[in-house]
Amino acid sequence: MDNISLIGMVSIITAGLTISIGSIGPALGEARAVAQALASIAQQPDEAGTISRTLFVGLAMIESTAIYCFVVTMILIFANPFWDHVIAQAGR
Amino acid sequence: MNLAPDSLVLWQWGGFKVNLTLAMTWAVMALLSIGAWLITRRLGDGPQLSRWQNLLEVLVHGMGEQIRELSRHEPGPYLPFVGTLFIFVASCSLLSVLPGFVPPTASLSTATALALCVFVAVPLFGIADQGLGAYLRRYLRPNLLMLPFNIIGELSRTISLAVRLYGNMMSGTVIVAILLGFMPFFVPVLMRLLGLLTGMIQAYIFAVLAMVYIASALSAHAPAPGRDSG
Numbered sequence: 001m002d003n004i005s006l007i008g009m010v011s012i013i014t015a016g017l018t019i020s021i022g023s024i025g026p027a028l029g030e031a032r033a034v035a036q037a038l039a040s041i042a043q044q045p046d047e048a049g050t051i052s053r054t055l056f057v058g059l060a061m062i063e064s065t066a067i068y069c070f071v072v073t074m075i076l077i078f079a080n081p082f083w084d085h086v087i088a089q090a091g092r
Numbered sequence: 093m094n095l096a097p098d099s100l101v102l103w104q105w106g107g108f109k110v111n112l113t114l115a116m117t118w119a120v121m122a123l124l125s126i127g128a129w130l131i132t133r134r135l136g137d138g139p140q141l142s143r144w145q146n147l148l149e150v151l152v153h154g155m156g157e158q159i160r161e162l163s164r165h166e167p168g169p170y171l172p173f174v175g176t177l178f179i180f181v182a183s184c185s186l187l188s189v190l191p192g193f194v195p196p197t198a199s200l201s202t203a204t205a206l207a208l209c210v211f212v213a214v215p216l217f218g219i220a221d222q223g224l225g226a227y228l229r230r231y232l233r234p235n236l237l238m239l240p241f242n243i244i245g246e247l248s249r250t251i252s253l254a255v256r257l258y259g260n261m262m263s264g265t266v267i268v269a270i271l272l273g274f275m276p277f278f279v280p281v282l283m284r285l286l287g288l289l290t291g292m293i294q295a296y297i298f299a300v301l302a303m304v305y306i307a308s309a310l311s312a313h314a315p316a317p318g319r320d321s322g
Contacts, residue, residue: 050161053161053162056300057297057300057304060293060297060301063256064252064255064256067255067263070259071255071258071259071262074262
């Protein structure tokens with residue numbers, strides 16, 4: 001198998017695996033956070049504003065890991081330096 | 093397909109390149125500055141306000157209240173910086189409905205620049221509030237061994253701010269571009285709506301996190317009333 005096929009194959013498979021496995025953790029974490037926030041609002045409804053704001057900030061931090069995985073996937077698919085390198089070599 | 097607005101160079105003079113990110117940033121800056129100047133030219137204080145002045149007052153007052161709740165300090169010194177962060181990122185997201193507009197925050201350069209502003213602002217506000225010695229002593233809490241971890245924590249907060257904003261905005265534009273290729277009209281519109289929503293949420297998150305980082309560098313309680321805080 002030549003370099004082009006190998007790099008293309010591994011990039012695509014890794015990209016798919018990265019985003020699929022990388023979204024599991026943050027989704028579970030966010031579910032727990034929202035469940036806890038809803039329980040807190042049910043217990044103390046007049047603090048709902050503070051609780052919601054803190055929830056959003058926490059969700060953004062949890063989401064960051066999923067965003068990192070997404071950025072890696074995008075790089076592998078659209079801005080892959082190894083792919084560009086072998087394509088440039090093949091074109092020469 | 094425009095994954096990187098940085099790479100599209102519009103105009104070049106010597107070594108100075110104007111790429112799409114720069115042009116869009118200037119467009120947003122011009123829009124915000126000229127809009128603000130036009131609205132605040134004749135400020136009224138009676139019961140009849142122009143609706144634009146009303147909008148600005150709601151925005152500014154609302155942000156001041158959020159800052160006061162978050163930091164338990166008076167919002168005065170922090171409102172211009174944090175408010176500008178919010179309004180800039182929110183405008184970039186809202187203006188993306190215009191055809192031909194690529195939000196400058198969809199480029200890692202702009203997101204990193206904004207995160208670096210926060211990185212510089214945190215020590216500045218901390219030293220202005222507490223003095224240099226007290227601020228530097230914070231890095232030694234709870235004990236001396238934590239010094240490298242505190243420093244690494246500061247750097248990683250900045251990086252995560254930048255990548256969070258960049259990832260969210262870039263994914264919005266890229267998803268719409270990809271879907272236009274094979275499922276036109278209906279589904280890209282839905283994804284565009286989702287992109288607007290996440291853009292506004294990310295603007296709020298960016299400003300709130302900036303304020304939280306600044307508040308962590310300030311003293312625990314606001315100064316007593318009567319002390320000059322200007």
